[in-house]
Amino acid sequence: MELTFLGTGAGRPSRLRNVTSAALKLPAPSLSVWLFDAGEGTQHRLLQTPIKLNRIDRIFITHLHGDHVFGLPGLLSTRAYDGGVGPVTIYGPAGLQQMVECLFQLSGTYIGYDIQYVEAVEGVIFDDGNYRVEAAALEHRIPCFGYRVIESPRPGRLDAGKLKEAGVPFGPLYGKLKAGEDITLPDGREIKSSDVTGACIPGRIVTILGDTKPCANAVRLAEHADLLVHEATFAAGLEEKAELYGHSTTVQAAEAAKRAGARKLVMTHFSSRYELEDAVQLVDEARAIFPQTEAAFDGAVFDIPCQC
Structure with missing residues (x-):
């Protein structure tokens, strides 16, 4: 299981960072790819990775701000050109289906595969026996969700x-x-x-949050997560600005990871005011509270090993 960051910037694309998107590759036998958010330019970033559009069969949208969703219609349209692709299920807040279908209708776009829309609500929104996805509302300027992916335990090794x-x-x-x-x-x-057989192998937990200021649901979704993806739009000391815009600072992201007992924190959604070299300072701020912290950058791939 691995997570590839396709965009790690906030608000608007910059020379250094595209806007938000990440792809979770599931292990064999599934080998499916689940996409989390699709900001403008997401499909361009995908072209720079080994990930194929036809492997993406589930898409989870956290909220309807443009930097998280404006790339979705184009990605879905391009996927139709591949031919023979399977259906895709899209999860997200109310209004997502209306937005995408309106654009397709007005542009005369034909999609030759089935798209199923599932309106995100609090609780379990997907469960196939191998993976379960839970959603919970976060605190942002518009309705916004975080997602918790839970892998089922697997039988132990044969003796x-x-x-x-x-x-x-x-x-x-x-x-x-x-x-x-x-x-x-x-x-x-x-x-x-x-x-x-030996003892069961615990399943992995991956938590991917949308934009949020500090809130109880962010911690609950991240409880004992093997990997927590948390926005860190602003550096420490800018808590008032973060509160105003419904975002978090590096320190607040680290505090959430610590309270949740997460194994690893990856910060993303950085303001365009920060250069890539500023990541060192941003990480240091968070590591003072939660040492197992990394900063994402476009194209970064994080392996999520099983706790064997």
């Missing part, structure tokens, strides 16, 4: 010694046991998966 001792023949039965299924051998003996 070769125990398999040999039990007389399990190598082959398909191994796969069933690995998948957590109990089996019956030809001689009638039942072998329980739990008896020949």
